[in-house]
Amino acid sequence: MSFRLNSCNYALIVGAGHGIGFGLVHALLVKNSKTRIMATYRKRENAEKLLSLQSEYKDRLEIIQIDATKESEICNLSNSIKEKNIGLDLIINCIGMLHNDDILPEKSLKDFNCEAFIEVMRVNSIVTPLLAKHFEKQLNNDVTSVFATISAKVGSIEDNRIGGWYSYRASKAALNMLIKTIAIEFTRKRKKCVVLAVHPGTTKTELSQPFIKRTTYKIHETHETASNILNVIENRDSHDTGKFLSWDAQELPW
Numbered sequence: 254m255s256f257r258l259n260s261c262n263y264a265l266i267v268g269a270g271h272g273i274g275f276g277l278v279h280a281l282l283v284k285n286s287k288t289r290i291m292a293t294y295r296k297r298e299n300a301e302k303l304l305s306l307q308s309e310y311k312d313r314l315e316i317i318q319i320d321a322t323k324e325s326e327i328c329n330l331s332n333s334i335k336e337k338n339i340g341l342d343l344i345i346n347c348i349g350m351l352h353n354d355d356i357l358p359e360k361s362l363k364d365f366n367c368e369a370f371i372e373v374m375r376v377n378s379i380v381t382p383l384l385a386k387h388f389e390k391q392l393n394n395d396v397t398s399v400f401a402t403i404s405a406k407v408g409s410i411e412d413n414r415i416g417g418w419y420s421y422r423a424s425k426a427a428l429n430m431l432i433k434t435i436a437i438e439f440t441r442k443r444k445k446c447v448v449l450a451v452h453p454g455t456t457k458t459e460l461s462q463p464f465i466k467r468t469t470y471k472i473h474e475t476h477e478t479a480s481n482i483l484n485v486i487e488n489r490d491s492h493d494t495g496k497f498l499s500w501d502a503q504e505l506p507w
């Protein structure tokens with residue numbers, strides 16, 4: 254049996270305040286009139302568009318403020334969803350960082366900094382295993398579900414041809430290994446769940462904003478990326494679990 258978006262009753266989108274996560278929430282609300290969505294954000298000042306959807310979709314959208322990099326907050330979210338006694342059909346982790354006010358991706362080794370490396374690693378790699386740990390038992394076990402994480406092609410070790418961006422690359426490579434390992438554990442314990450790492454393609458967001466001028470890749474708006482990601486996960490089945498997929502459905506090398 255494959256995953257069908259039109260049978261997706263409950264979805265959890267983590268990191269939905271803006272960017273690709275917001276695009277996914279919006280696309281799911283518009284495309285699938287039966288899907289109920291729980292969407293998380295961290296910074297209220299960045300989540301205005303998400304919060305403004307609440308009045309239009311009050312029966313189908315629940316917005317929750319958490320810092321998903323903190324296990325206690327993921328655990329509380331999991332407990333509150335457990336109380337509702339629902340099975341999640343879709344979980345997508347959209348959290349990620351490339352830069353912030355203090356951190357820029359490294360052009361070369363002279364820019365490498367231990368604290369920055371640890372912070373990028375923390376934000377980009379730990380949310381996915383925490384979600385898998387605390388939501389494993391809440392994935393719908395009656396039908397095929399999807400547990401996906403937005404990764405990045407630059408995390409592919411085989412595909413690394415131009416170097417640079419040490420911390421971001423390493424954090425996404427670590428994330429990819431975590432996803433692959435979760436997929437293996439879930440084939441034993443959560444057989445109907447398809448676990449995927451998805452490269453969203455270059456997308457106009459805060460994360461890409463400082464670098465987008467120089468890219469030679471096709472640039473997508475968030476609504477295009479959201480639609481691409483939903484197309485990539487549609488119809489996936491147990492044969493696909495543990496794959497690293499690009500926005501155009503191509504399989505990427507780890």
Ligand SMILES: NC(=O)c1ccc[n+]([C@@H]2O[C@H](COP(=O)([O-])OP(=O)(O)OC[C@H]3O[C@@H](n4cnc5c(N)ncnc54)[C@H](OP(=O)(O)O)[C@@H]3O)[C@@H](O)[C@H]2O)c1
Pocket residue numbers: 267268269270271272273274294295296297299320321322347348349350376403404405406452453454455456457458459460461
């Ligand atoms: N845009 C691209 O071209 C592109 C390409 C390849 C991969 N990706 C990946 O796509 C995913 C989504 O990124 P995006 O492009 O949509 O960027 P974005 O708009 O900057 O969104 C990043 C998300 O991560 C959260 N976040 C950032 N720092 C955080 C921290 N320290 N603690 C907790 N949450 C934090 C943000 O929430 P708050 O603002 O509320 O903190 C937001 O929800 C990321 O994993 C990124 O690596 C993006």
